[in-house]
Amino acid sequence: MLRENLISMPRCSRTGFSVLVTFGLAVMNLGCGNGPQAVFTYRPTTDDLISEANKAVTKTLTEDFGTPEKLVAWERFPINYGGVKGTVASTDGPAGSVTVSLEGDSAKISKNASLLWISGSQANGKSAETSVKGFNAETKTLQLASGAGAPSAGDRFVVGFGEDMQLGRVVYMKNCMHCHGVTGDGNGPTGKFLNPRPRDYRNGKFKFTSTQSQEKATRDDLHRIVQYGIPGTYMPSFLLLGERETTAVVEYIRWLAVRGEFEKRFVEELTNDYSQTAIKDSTDKAEKSYLEKKRNKEEAEKPLNLSKAIKAAGTAFKKYVDDKELDGAIEETANLLAAAWTQAETPEALVVPTSQRVEDTPESRERGRLLYMSNTTKCYTCHGPTGRGDGAATEDFWDKPGTNVKYPNRGLHDEWGNPLKPRNLTSGQYRGGRRPLDLFRRIRAGIKGTPMPAFGDTVLKEPQVWDIVNYVMSLPYQQKQPTAVKHPSETVANNEEKPAN
Amino acid sequence: MHWWFPGDGNAYSTLGGKIDDLFYLILVIVSVTFVGTSAALGYALWRGAAIKSDEKVWFSHGSHSLEVIWTIVPSAVLLFIALYQLDVWAEYRMKGFAKEKDGSPKVITVVAEVTARQFEWRIRYPANGKPLKPTPQPDDIYSVNELHVPTGGLVTITLRTDDVQHAFFVPMLRVKQDAVPGKMIPVWFDATMPGNYEMLCAELCGWGHYKMKAMLVAQSADDFEAWKDKASADQFDDGYRKPAE
Numbered sequence: 129m130l131r132e133n134l135i136s137m138p139r140c141s142r143t144g145f146s147v148l149v150t151f152g153l154a155v156m157n158l159g160c161g162n163g164p165q166a167v168f169t170y171r172p173t174t175d176d177l178i179s180e181a182n183k184a185v186t187k188t189l190t191e192d193f194g195t196p197e198k199l200v201a202w203e204r205f206p207i208n209y210g211g212v213k214g215t216v217a218s219t220d221g222p223a224g225s226v227t228v229s230l231e232g233d234s235a236k237i238s239k240n241a242s243l244l245w246i247s248g249s250q251a252n253g254k255s256a257e258t259s260v261k262g263f264n265a266e267t268k269t270l271q272l273a274s275g276a277g278a279p280s281a282g283d284r285f286v287v288g289f290g291e292d293m294q295l296g297r298v299v300y301m302k303n304c305m306h307c308h309g310v311t312g313d314g315n316g317p318t319g320k321f322l323n324p325r326p327r328d329y330r331n332g333k334f335k336f337t338s339t340q341s342q343e344k345a346t347r348d349d350l351h352r353i354v355q356y357g358i359p360g361t362y363m364p365s366f367l368l369l370g371e372r373e374t375t376a377v378v379e380y381i382r383w384l385a386v387r388g389e390f391e392k393r394f395v396e397e398l399t400n401d402y403s404q405t406a407i408k409d410s411t412d413k414a415e416k417s418y419l420e421k422k423r424n425k426e427e428a429e430k431p432l433n434l435s436k437a438i439k440a441a442g443t444a445f446k447k448y449v450d451d452k453e454l455d456g457a458i459e460e461t462a463n464l465l466a467a468a469w470t471q472a473e474t475p476e477a478l479v480v481p482t483s484q485r486v487e488d489t490p491e492s493r494e495r496g497r498l499l500y501m502s503n504t505t506k507c508y509t510c511h512g513p514t515g516r517g518d519g520a521a522t523e524d525f526w527d528k529p530g531t532n533v534k535y536p537n538r539g540l541h542d543e544w545g546n547p548l549k550p551r552n553l554t555s556g557q558y559r560g561g562r563r564p565l566d567l568f569r570r571i572r573a574g575i576k577g578t579p580m581p582a583f584g585d586t587v588l589k590e591p592q593v594w595d596i597v598n599y600v601m602s603l604p605y606q607q608k609q610p611t612a613v614k615h616p617s618e619t620v621a622n623n624e625e626k627p628a629n
Numbered sequence: 630m631h632w633w634f635p636g637d638g639n640a641y642s643t644l645g646g647k648i649d650d651l652f653y654l655i656l657v658i659v660s661v662t663f664v665g666t667s668a669a670l671g672y673a674l675w676r677g678a679a680i681k682s683d684e685k686v687w688f689s690h691g692s693h694s695l696e697v698i699w700t701i702v703p704s705a706v707l708l709f710i711a712l713y714q715l716d717v718w719a720e721y722r723m724k725g726f727a728k729e730k731d732g733s734p735k736v737i738t739v740v741a742e743v744t745a746r747q748f749e750w751r752i753r754y755p756a757n758g759k760p761l762k763p764t765p766q767p768d769d770i771y772s773v774n775e776l777h778v779p780t781g782g783l784v785t786i787t788l789r790t791d792d793v794q795h796a797f798f799v800p801m802l803r804v805k806q807d808a809v810p811g812k813m814i815p816v817w818f819d820a821t822m823p824g825n826y827e828m829l830c831a832e833l834c835g836w837g838h839y840k841m842k843a844m845l846v847a848q849s850a851d852d853f854e855a856w857k858d859k860a861s862a863d864q865f866d867d868g869y870r871k872p873a874e
Contacts (some may be wrong), residue, residue, distance in 0.1 A: 303840065306836070306837070318836060325774065356773050357749055357773060359751065359773075362747065364747070364748045364749040364837065364840055364841075365749045365773040365774045366840075367773065367774040367775060367843070367844070368774065368842050368843065368844060439637055465718070480865060480869075480870075481868050481869050481870055482866060483869060484869045485867035485869070556765050562771065562864060563863070563864055563865065563866050563867075563868070564865060564867045564868075565866050565868030568867070568868065569868075594867075601767070602767070603765050604765065604767075605765075605766070
C-alpha cells in the first residue's frame with residue numbers, strides 16, 4: 129500500500145532559474161508490517177568529515193535531493209521528473225479557467241493533478257502550488273482549482289510535476305532496491321550475496337554503454353539493461369515492466385547516480401582539508417617532525433594536538449562557508465554533472481562505426497587472432513591466449529588505484545574494488561549485448577570502471593576492430609585452435625626449446 | 630462458467646479443454662464426497678446428542694464390512710480417475726515420442742530451448758530453416774523473457790535450468806512442467822489462437838521468484854518466421870548506417 133502525499137514546495141535556488149520542488153510519499157509499507165524506513169546513506173568519506181563539514185554536506189544533500197520519502201527535484205540536472213510544461217496564452221475565458229499552450233502530451237494531464245507556477249506573479253506567492261480541475265484538449269482550456277490566484281498571460285507552469293519520478297521510485301523500491309540498495313550503492317539486503325556485486329551507481333558510471341569512454345551512459349543504454357538484463361550476472365530482464373514504468377525507473381536511476389556522484393565529488397573537494405583522517409595525518413606528521421627537531425635540539429613550536437586541530441579546521445570551515453567557497457563548490461559540482469549527463473545524450477557521445485563489419489571470413493578471423501595475440505592490444509594478457517579469461521594478469525597482485533597498496537587477492541579489480549574476472553570469450557555470454565555493434569563498442573570505448581581499456585581510433589583502425597570482433601565471435605564455436613599461423617614470438621622463442629622432463 | 634480460470638477463463642490449447650474437463654470431474658467428485666461426509670458427520674452428531682444416557686453405546690470400530698466399504702469405494706473412485714485421465718496424460722507427456730499412424734517415426738521440431746535462471750527466462754531459437762542443436766550455434770537467435778511460438782500445431786520446447794528448480798507455467802494454455810537442474814525436458818503444447826500469454830515460474834525458486842514473469846507470444850507460422858528474421862537481423866546488426874546522400 130502506498131499512500132501518496134504530494135507536498136510540492138517551490139523554492140528559489142541558488143541561481144534563481146532552477147526550481148526545487150519536493151514531493152513526498154508518506155510511509156511505505158513493505159511486506160506485512162512496516163518495513164524499516166528507507167533512508168539514503170552517506171559515503172564513508174562523508175562520515176569522515178569533521179562535524180561542521182559533515183553537517184554542511186548532509187544538509188546540502190537533504191535540501192537538494194531530499195530523502196527517499198520526500199524527493200527533491202533539482203531542475204538543474206537533465207532528468208525528466210515528469211509533468212507537462214506550458215504557458216498561459218490568455219485569461220479571457222470564464223473565471224477559474226485559462227487558455228494555455230502545452231509543451232507536452234495533454235493526455236498526461238489527469239484530473240486533480242498538481243499545478244505549479246514557474247514564472248509570473250503567482251510563482252512566489254501563496255498560490256504557487258495548486259491543482260487542476262480539468263483540461264479540455266479541444267479548446268485548450270485549463271480549469272484551475274479555486275484559490276489558484278489570478279495568473280496572467282505568459283505565465284509558465286507545470287502540471288503534475290514529479291509524477292514520473294514518484295513512479296520511478298515505486299518501481300525501484302519494488303524491483304531494484306533489494307540488490308542495488310535504497311541509495312543505489314549496491315548494498316541492498318541481497319546485494320552482498322551476489323557475484324558479481326550489484327552496480328553501485330554512486331560513481332556515476334555504468335559499465336555497458338554505447339558512449340565514448342569518458343561519457344556517461346545514455347537513457348537508451350539503461351533502458352536496454354533494465355529490459356534485457358545482463359546475461360551471466362544476477363541482473364534479470366524486466367521486459368514486462370511496461371514502457372512507462374521502465375522509462376520512469378531509468379530516470380530515477382539516473383537521478384540516484386547524479387545524487388551519488390554529487391556527494392562523491394563534493395566531498396572530494398573537502399576531504400583534504402576537513403576530514404578527520406587528513407587532519408590526524410597532518411597532526412601526526414607535525415608531531416613527528418616536532419619530536420625530531422627537539423631531539424636535534426632545534427627551536428620548534430609545539431604543534432596543535434588532534435582535538436585542537438579539528439577545532440581549528442572547524443573555524444577554517446566557517447570561513448570557507450562565509451567566503452561563499454562552499455556555495456562555489458556546490459555550483460561547480462552541479463554544473464559539471466549537469467553538463468556530463470546532457471553531453472551523453474548528444475549524437476557525438478555515441479560510438480558508431482563508420483564502416484560496415486568486415487566480412488566474417490577465416491582470413492578476417494585470423495587477422496583478428498593475430499591482433500588479439502599482439503602486443504598492440506595485449507588482449508591475451510587478461511583474456512588468455514585461448515580466450516578463456518585466464519590470462520597471466522589474473523595471476524598477478526595489483527595495486528589499488530592511486531595507492532601503493534596491493535589488493536589482498538590475486539587478479540583484476542574494478543573501480544568499485546570488487547574482484548573482476550576477464551570475460552571468458554568462449555562461453556558465448558556477452559554481458560553488454562551480443563550484437564557485433566556491442567562488441568565493437570566494447571573494444572572501441574572499453575568497459576567503464578574496469579581494466580578493459582578503450583582502444584579508441586589511434587591504436588586500432590576500424591577494420592582491425594572488426595577483425596577482432598569476428599575472431600571473438602567465432603571463439604565459442606571453435607572446435608580446435610587454428611595451428612596454421614603461429615604468433616611471431618612463438619615461432620622465434622619457442623622453436624628451439626626442448627620439452628621439459 | 631470458467632470465470633475462476635486464468636485470463637478470460639478459456640483454454641487456448643487443444644489439450645487445455647480436456648484438462649479443464651478433468652478439473653471439473655474431480656471438482657464434482659470431491660464436492661459430492663465433501664458434502665456427503667459432512668452431512669453424515671452432522672447427522673451422527675445430531676443423532677448422538679439425542680441418545681439417552683441409559684442406552685447402550687454401539688461401537689463400529691473393527692467392523693469388517695464397514696472397513697471393506699470405505700476401502701473399496703475410494704479405491705474405485707481413484708482408479709476411475711487414474712484410468713479416465715490416462716489419455717490426457719499420455720497426450721500431454723508421451724504422445725510426442727510416439728510413431729505416426731503409418732509407423733514412421735514422428736518428427737519433432739523443437740522450436741526453442743528455454744533456460745530458466747534466477748530470475749528470468751533465456752531463450753535460444755535455431756535460425757530459420759535449421760533444427761535446434763543441443764549446443765549453441767553461431768546463427769542461433771536469442772531472446773529473453775519472450776518466447777515466440779507458431780500457432781496451428783504442436784510445438785516442442787526444450788526446458789532447462791541454469792541453477793535451481795523452476796517450473797514453466799503458461800496458465801492460459803494449461804501447460805506446466807518443472808525444470809530440473811541437469812535435465813533437458815521436452816515440453817509439448819499448442820496455442821490455438823495467436824496472442825500474448827502470461828508465462829510464469831510456478832516453483833518457488835528464490836527470493837526473486839515473483840520477478841520471473843515472461844510472455845509467450847503465439848504467432849502464425851508466417852509471422853513467426855518473419856519475427857525470427859527480424860530478430861536475427863537485429864542481433865547481427867553492426868550499427869553501420871549508410872549516410873544520407
